[in-house]
Amino acid sequence: MSTVFEVVSEPTRRHILDLLLQQPCSVGELVEQLDTSQPGTSKHLRVLRGAGLVRVHRDAQRRLYELAPEPLAEIDAWLGPYRMLWARRLDALERHLDGAS
Amino acid sequence: MSTVFEVVSEPTRRHILDLLLQQPCSVGELVEQLDTSQPGTSKHLRVLRGAGLVRVHRDAQRRLYELAPEPLAEIDAWLGPYRMLWARRLDALERHLDGAS
DNA sequence: GCAATATATTCCTTGCCAGTTATATAACTG
DNA sequence: CAGTTATATAACTGGCAAGGAATATATTGC
Numbered sequence: 001m002s003t004v005f006e007v008v009s010e011p012t013r014r015h016i017l018d019l020l021l022q023q024p025c026s027v028g029e030l031v032e033q034l035d036t037s038q039p040g041t042s043k044h045l046r047v048l049r050g051a052g053l054v055r056v057h058r059d060a061q062r063r064l065y066e067l068a069p070e071p072l073a074e075i076d077a078w079l080g081p082y083r084m085l086w087a088r089r090l091d092a093l094e095r096h097l098d099g100a101s
Numbered sequence: 102m103s104t105v106f107e108v109v110s111e112p113t114r115r116h117i118l119d120l121l122l123q124q125p126c127s128v129g130e131l132v133e134q135l136d137t138s139q140p141g142t143s144k145h146l147r148v149l150r151g152a153g154l155v156r157v158h159r160d161a162q163r164r165l166y167e168l169a170p171e172p173l174a175e176i177d178a179w180l181g182p183y184r185m186l187w188a189r190r191l192d193a194l195e196r197h198l199d200g201a202s
Numbered sequence: 203g204c205a206a207t208a209t210a211t212t213c214c215t216t217g218c219c220a221g222t223t224a225t226a227t228a229a230c231t232g
Numbered sequence: 233c234a235g236t237t238a239t240a241t242a243a244c245t246g247g248c249a250a251g252g253a254a255t256a257t258a259t260t261g262c
Contacts, residue, residue, distance in 0.1 A: 005115070008106060010219090027239060027240090039239090044220090046241095061238045062237095102248085138252070161260065
């Protein structure tokens with residue numbers, strides 16, 4: 001679970017990130033939308049924090065989690081070479097134009 | 102292990118895909134470069150095939166595996182909204198130009 | 203059909219991860 | 233300070249996935 005790939009392979013964790021995409025949230029707000037228990041949510045948040053994907057700060061008793069998307073760049077970088085390939089396949093036209101570029 | 106996210110979260114499987122990025126390979130050729138056993142490699146290939154990430158065809162006793170990158174588009178699509186965010190953070194200049202775009 | 207090569211599959215074991223329950227910690231309210 | 237709310241942590245459990253060893257399947261060439 002040390003790599004960002006493993007961290008985001010978990011559906012609930014992706015869901016958490018998707019929610020934080022809208023706005024920072026407290027743990028309670030996340031639990032409401034996630035149908036996971038509060039401890040379960042806290043543990044996922046811990047993993048996300050360990051990967052640098054979220055950042056926390058206190059707000060009274062609550063803790064507000066906000067998105068820190070930078071580590072996702074590693075996935076994006078890995079995808080790079082493949083992205084060209086599937087684009088080439090999906091766009092049949094490009095094959096015809098291949099010599100003209 | 103049903104989602105493409107889970108499938109590519111495994112480092113050896115990503116390595117296999119990276120190798121197939123260069124050219125189609127037989128199982129034996131992959132085993133040489135992977136420091137994994139032959140059965141282990143075959144099992145990873147099975148998972149990759151299940152996810153539609155590789156395609157096989159026979160060549161005598163060998164089986165040639167080739168890349169089928171299309172399912173990776175799902176990951177790319179999920180990354181979409183985040184990509185904008187980290188680009189915005191990494192490029193401080195854009196903040197200044199934000200009003201001018 | 204037989205030996206050899208290449209690959210897949212099965213069985214077994216081990217370790218890890220997610221979920222649950224219960225409890226601890228911390229901060230605010232009165 | 234006592235009670236309440238919010239979150240984290242610990243201990244336990246179940247399941248699943250990866251790895252290894254042995255074996256099965258399939259194809260080739262003789």
